Amino acid sequence: MKITLLLYFLFSFILVYYLERTIHVRSHTKCHWSKWESWPHKAKPFHVALVADPQIVDNGTYNYPRPLLRLVQFIADQYLFRHWRYLHKKLQPDLTIIMGDLMDTGREFNLEEWDKDLERFNKIFDFNAAEHVEVYPGNHDIGFGEKTFYEKIKTFESTYGSTSRSVIAGNHTLALVDGIRLSNTLSPDIYGKPKSYLEFLNKKKEPSSPRILFGHVPLYRPDGTSCGKLREQKDTISFGYGYQYQNVLSKELSEEVLKNVEPVAAFAGDDHDYCEVVHSYNDDYGSLKEVPEYNVKAFAMTSGIRRPGYQLLSLYYVHEEGKAPSESYQTHPCLLPDQIAIYLFYGICSLFLFVVVTYYANDYYQKSGRLLPLYHTQAQNRRSNSRRHYKSIIHKAFHHFIFLTWPAVLFFLVLNVFSV
Structure with a gap:
C-alpha cells in the first residue's frame, strides 16, 4: 500500500x-532558429521576435464578479509572464517587437488607470529579459480612425516613442507605419506625422536596405481571400468595422502604404489568428509587385483562439550593387500551448x-x-x-x-x- x-x-x-x-x-x-533557418554557411542573421496583441485582462474586459475577474487576470498574466521569459531565455532574439494592443481597454483609461495598468504590463513583460524591445500601438491602445484619441497617442508616445518610425536591423529597414492614425481623415494632429513619415519613406528609398512593413491592422484584401492552412478560425479576414476597430485597412490606404514603403514583406497583428496572403500593387514606375503579408498570432491565452503564438523573423542581407534584394528574410510561426x-x-x-x-x-x-x-x-x-x-x-x-x-x-x- x-x-x-x-x-x-x-x-x-x-x-x-x-x-x-x-x-x-x-x-x-x-521553434529554435536552427530548426528552420536555411542561410548560407557562416551567415550571421539578425533575429527578431514578433509578439502581437497581449491585451492584458483589465477591469473592463469581462463583466465578471470581482473575485472571478482577479482569478482570470492572475491566470492570464502568468501565461504571458511565463512565455515572455521562455521566449527570450530559449531563443534570445536580437530584437523583439510588440505589435500593439498592450491592454484590452487602454483607450478608455484615464491617465491614472493607464499608469496603473502600465506598471502591471511592465511586470509581466520585463524588458530587462530581452536584448532590445520596440513597441507600437493598436486600436485597443489609442482607438481607430476617426475615433482615435489624440490624448492617448500623446500618452503612448511619451512612453514608447513615435507611433510611426524606422528601426534599422540586420541591414533592413523595419518600417513601423501607424495605419490606425492614417485611417483618420479629420484631424491633422492625428494623421499628420504618419503621413509625413510615408512621404519620407517614398523619397528616401535605399536599395542597400530592404524594407519590411509593420502595422497593427492588416492590409486590405478582397473578401474570400484564403489565409492558408495554419489558421484556426474561418479561412478569411473580411472587411468589417465597429466601435473602435476595423478588420483591415481601406483599399486606398493599403495601396498608398505599399507604394510608398515598397516592402519585401509585411507583418500585422489585430486579428489574433495566423494569416498569410500575397498583395499586389504598382510601384512608381508602373511595375506590378507582390508582397507577402503575415498576420501574427495573438500572444495571450484569452484571445479567442486555442493556440496562441508569436512569429520569428530572421534577417540576412549582403548588399550587392545592381542586384535587388532576394530572400533577405525568413519567417516562422510558433505555437504556444493550449492552456484551456x-x-x-x-x-x-x-x-x-x-x-x-x-x-x-x-x-x-x-x-x-x-x-x-x-x-x-x-x-x-x-x-x-x-x-x-x-x-x-x-x-x-x-x-x-x-x-x-x-x-x-x-x-x-x-x-x-x-x-x-
Missing part, C-alpha cells in the same frame, strides 16, 4: 511538472480520481456490512439509513480525494508562483 501511494504521488508530480513546465518550454525549443485544454485535462483527471476513490469507499462499506440493517427497526428505515450511509461514503471519499491531491495542488501552485 505504501509503495502504491509513493508511486501515485511520484506520478502526480511528474504529470504536473510536465503540464506546467515541459509542455511550455518545449513550445519554444521546438490543459485545465480541462486537470478537471477530467480529478473527476476520474474522485470516481475511483468513491468506488473503493463504497466497496469498503459493502464488504464491512455497514449498509446492511442490524435491527428490525433499522430495516423499516432502510432507505433513510442507506441515504445516510451514502453520504458517509461521499464524505469519506472526499477526504481521501483531498489527501491524494493536495501535494500535487501545492506543487502546481509553487510552479505557477515561480513561473520561470
Whole structure:
C-alpha cells in the first residue's frame, strides 16, 4: 500500500511538472532558429521576435464578479509572464517587437488607470529579459480612425516613442507605419506625422536596405481571400468595422502604404489568428509587385483562439550593387500551448480520481456490512439509513480525494508562483 501511494504521488508530480513546465518550454525549443533557418554557411542573421496583441485582462474586459475577474487576470498574466521569459531565455532574439494592443481597454483609461495598468504590463513583460524591445500601438491602445484619441497617442508616445518610425536591423529597414492614425481623415494632429513619415519613406528609398512593413491592422484584401492552412478560425479576414476597430485597412490606404514603403514583406497583428496572403500593387514606375503579408498570432491565452503564438523573423542581407534584394528574410510561426485544454485535462483527471476513490469507499462499506440493517427497526428505515450511509461514503471519499491531491495542488501552485 505504501509503495502504491509513493508511486501515485511520484506520478502526480511528474504529470504536473510536465503540464506546467515541459509542455511550455518545449513550445519554444521546438521553434529554435536552427530548426528552420536555411542561410548560407557562416551567415550571421539578425533575429527578431514578433509578439502581437497581449491585451492584458483589465477591469473592463469581462463583466465578471470581482473575485472571478482577479482569478482570470492572475491566470492570464502568468501565461504571458511565463512565455515572455521562455521566449527570450530559449531563443534570445536580437530584437523583439510588440505589435500593439498592450491592454484590452487602454483607450478608455484615464491617465491614472493607464499608469496603473502600465506598471502591471511592465511586470509581466520585463524588458530587462530581452536584448532590445520596440513597441507600437493598436486600436485597443489609442482607438481607430476617426475615433482615435489624440490624448492617448500623446500618452503612448511619451512612453514608447513615435507611433510611426524606422528601426534599422540586420541591414533592413523595419518600417513601423501607424495605419490606425492614417485611417483618420479629420484631424491633422492625428494623421499628420504618419503621413509625413510615408512621404519620407517614398523619397528616401535605399536599395542597400530592404524594407519590411509593420502595422497593427492588416492590409486590405478582397473578401474570400484564403489565409492558408495554419489558421484556426474561418479561412478569411473580411472587411468589417465597429466601435473602435476595423478588420483591415481601406483599399486606398493599403495601396498608398505599399507604394510608398515598397516592402519585401509585411507583418500585422489585430486579428489574433495566423494569416498569410500575397498583395499586389504598382510601384512608381508602373511595375506590378507582390508582397507577402503575415498576420501574427495573438500572444495571450484569452484571445479567442486555442493556440496562441508569436512569429520569428530572421534577417540576412549582403548588399550587392545592381542586384535587388532576394530572400533577405525568413519567417516562422510558433505555437504556444493550449492552456484551456490543459485545465480541462486537470478537471477530467480529478473527476476520474474522485470516481475511483468513491468506488473503493463504497466497496469498503459493502464488504464491512455497514449498509446492511442490524435491527428490525433499522430495516423499516432502510432507505433513510442507506441515504445516510451514502453520504458517509461521499464524505469519506472526499477526504481521501483531498489527501491524494493536495501535494500535487501545492506543487502546481509553487510552479505557477515561480513561473520561470
